[in-house]
Amino acid sequence: MSDLTNLTLSDAREKLRNKDITAVELAEAHIDAMQQTAGLNAFIFNTEEKAIEMAKASDVKLAKGEGGILEGIPVGVKDLFCTKDVRTTASSKILGDFTPTYESTVTANMWADGAVLLGKLNCDEFAMGSSNETSFFGPVVNPWQRQGDDTQLVPGGSSGGSAAAVAARACIAATATDTGGSIRQPAAFTGTVGMKPTYGRCSRWGTVAFASSLDQAGPITRTVRDAAIMLESMASYDVKDSTSVNVAVPAYEKTLTGDIKGLKIGIPKEFKVDGMPEEIQALWQQGIEWLKAAGAEIHDVSLPHTKYALPAYYIVAPAEASSNLARYDGVRYGLRVAGDNIDEQYANSRAEGFGEEVQRRILIGTYVLSAGYYDAYYKKAQRVRTLIKRDFDQAYEKVDLMLTPTTPTAAFGIGENIGDPLTMYLNDIFTVSVNMAGLPGISIPAGISANGLPLGLQLIGKPFDEETLFRAADVMEQAADFTALPQLMAK
Amino acid sequence: MAIDQATVRKVANLARIRVSDEQVANLESELNQILQFVEQLSEVDTDGVAPLTSAVEMTQPLRADVINDGGYADQIVKNAPASDDGFFLVPKVIE
Numbered sequence: 001m002s003d004l005t006n007l008t009l010s011d012a013r014e015k016l017r018n019k020d021i022t023a024v025e026l027a028e029a030h031i032d033a034m035q036q037t038a039g040l041n042a043f044i045f046n047t048e049e050k051a052i053e054m055a056k057a058s059d060v061k062l063a064k065g066e067g068g069i070l071e072g073i074p075v076g077v078k079d080l081f082c083t084k085d086v087r088t089t090a091s092s093k094i095l096g097d098f099t100p101t102y103e104s105t106v107t108a109n110m111w112a113d114g115a116v117l118l119g120k121l122n123c124d125e126f127a128m129g130s131s132n133e134t135s136f137f138g139p140v141v142n143p144w145q146r147q148g149d150d151t152q153l154v155p156g157g158s159s160g161g162s163a164a165a166v167a168a169r170a171c172i173a174a175t176a177t178d179t180g181g182s183i184r185q186p187a188a189f190t191g192t193v194g195m196k197p198t199y200g201r202c203s204r205w206g207t208v209a210f211a212s213s214l215d216q217a218g219p220i221t222r223t224v225r226d227a228a229i230m231l232e233s234m235a236s237y238d239v240k241d242s243t244s245v246n247v248a249v250p251a252y253e254k255t256l257t258g259d260i261k262g263l264k265i266g267i268p269k270e271f272k273v274d275g276m277p278e279e280i281q282a283l284w285q286q287g288i289e290w291l292k293a294a295g296a297e298i299h300d301v302s303l304p305h306t307k308y309a310l311p312a313y314y315i316v317a318p319a320e321a322s323s324n325l326a327r328y329d330g331v332r333y334g335l336r337v338a339g340d341n342i343d344e345q346y347a348n349s350r351a352e353g354f355g356e357e358v359q360r361r362i363l364i365g366t367y368v369l370s371a372g373y374y375d376a377y378y379k380k381a382q383r384v385r386t387l388i389k390r391d392f393d394q395a396y397e398k399v400d401l402m403l404t405p406t407t408p409t410a411a412f413g414i415g416e417n418i419g420d421p422l423t424m425y426l427n428d429i430f431t432v433s434v435n436m437a438g439l440p441g442i443s444i445p446a447g448i449s450a451n452g453l454p455l456g457l458q459l460i461g462k463p464f465d466e467e468t469l470f471r472a473a474d475v476m477e478q479a480a481d482f483t484a485l486p487q488l489m490a491k
Numbered sequence: 492m493a494i495d496q497a498t499v500r501k502v503a504n505l506a507r508i509r510v511s512d513e514q515v516a517n518l519e520s521e522l523n524q525i526l527q528f529v530e531q532l533s534e535v536d537t538d539g540v541a542p543l544t545s546a547v548e549m550t551q552p553l554r555a556d557v558i559n560d561g562g563y564a565d566q567i568v569k570n571a572p573a574s575d576d577g578f579f580l581v582p583k584v585i586e
Contacts, residue, residue, distance in 0.1 A: 096572075098570050099569075099570060101563075101566040101569055101570075198547065199546040199547050200546075200547045200549065213544075213545070213546060214546075239552070239554065242551065242552065243545070243547070243549075245547055245549055246552070305535070307531075308531065308532055308535055311528055311529040311530075311531050311532050312529075312532060314525060314528065314529050315529050315532075322506060326507075329507070330572060331571070331572075331579050331581055332567075332568075332570070332571055332579055333570035333571060333572075334570070334572070335572075336572035336573070338582075339582070340582075341582055341583075341584075342581055342582050342584050343507065344509075345581070345582055346507040347504075347507045347508060347509040348509055350506070350507055350508045350509070351508050351509035351510065354508065359508055360518070360521060360522070360525075362506050362508065363499070363502050363503060363506055363508070363518065363522060364522060364525055364526075366502050366505050366506040367494065367498070367502045367522070367526075370502065370505060377529070379542050380532055380533075380537060381529075381532060382542030382543050382544065383535075383537035383540040383541070383542050383543075384532055384535050384537060385542070385543040386540050386541055386542065386543040387535065387537070387540060389543060389546070421521060421524070421525065422524055422525065422528055425528075435546075436546075437546060438545075438546025438547045463547060
């Protein structure tokens, strides 16, 4: 890896401000890194020319001592965010060569702060998946491999391209989205930091919708500090998203004081699931020791409805997806497959345009919302969701944060679980309750599995208290001192 | 509650997704597996529990009832598979 592609966001920022490097040099180094790591299939659309153009504009500002908090920083954008004049597909065939005439609020915020777009990142189709294998553009390869074994592994999903590109040093940071774990699980699988903010913190406007009551954008980076800088840029109140919450966005970086003395950390006992691998249990215990050593207090807490979060999610998310994805009908954009009449045209376009997993979820969602089943499934799941949220509310009367593993296993092989939807769904067992309750959560790389793969620990915060979450994550990151590097990365 | 092949076809029609006979058989088993998994929610006592409609407590904001957007039909139809003079073209829907 070159010195330039191994820079963290905060280091690159210092070097740019001190004029040790230029934004164009930094962009060029990353364009080279993207080419070297093209085999990972992380980027599906490259915007090299645009990147150089944006970097030149950044250099002009930097020369004058001006520029935003991301000035000159080369980033990748998950293909779920609409980017003006840059093709956006949600990794689905049905969007065809859709090229937005508008910019998502999250990416608009980043461009206003000076970020440089390298390209669009692969993801599971419409963010539905936990392995990045449902993408129309093919799977993403995890830059990490098992020790002495060159089996290609998944990077997790749905933000698999974002996580792989950041881990492989093909971009400094990436945007991602998280509906049931899609930022945190891929971060855990690739040794990166993944931050899902509180629901309502980042605007959903211009982001392709999957399940609107759960979807939330956030960053994937290589350090906690970088995640704090990225979120400060991505987050904003937006009148164009009626669920965007009008609270001030703090300067998150300032909260990284390294001091967590007296902070109360909850350990939810229901996350100690049967059959949890010993190395995951040991990692969790290690995390507890790190926080204790830094002066935090550890408390056992109970979230009795944890077990029901995943089944409730698999009603709520498909239900919302089925109505959100009704818009893909071959009329206004994307793929159109002719039929004898308009209904046939809809059915043909949607059959050819949606992949298997997306079709499965639309059908489940349509079923649970259909006449006669709405109360039994959808309403029931929404009631259970109230109980899940209540569990957290009660636990947060006693503690400030919670600590759990991010995933039940390390990364698995491409093709290993794709034929078994339910096994795939279990990947989100530790992340999904956080979405159901609308809370912020962060995964940091905390250890290495017996076969040499990264493992993550998750901290969960109170609503809109990303500051405490970042502060504790930063302390844990220092204690973990994770320095291992993936095998497949830019030289 | 298990679903049969007729229900799969009915749901696929509601969702406007064409499915082949072979797909219907696969979907029947896959969808039943998922429904069986979510069935465990029936163990939970939810009597008197209100459904959660928003993850974050907030009051819905109000906006002024004014026209502040629009007037760019060309951009709206720009990505359409077929359009004419600012309109989307579809197969004939009225006999």
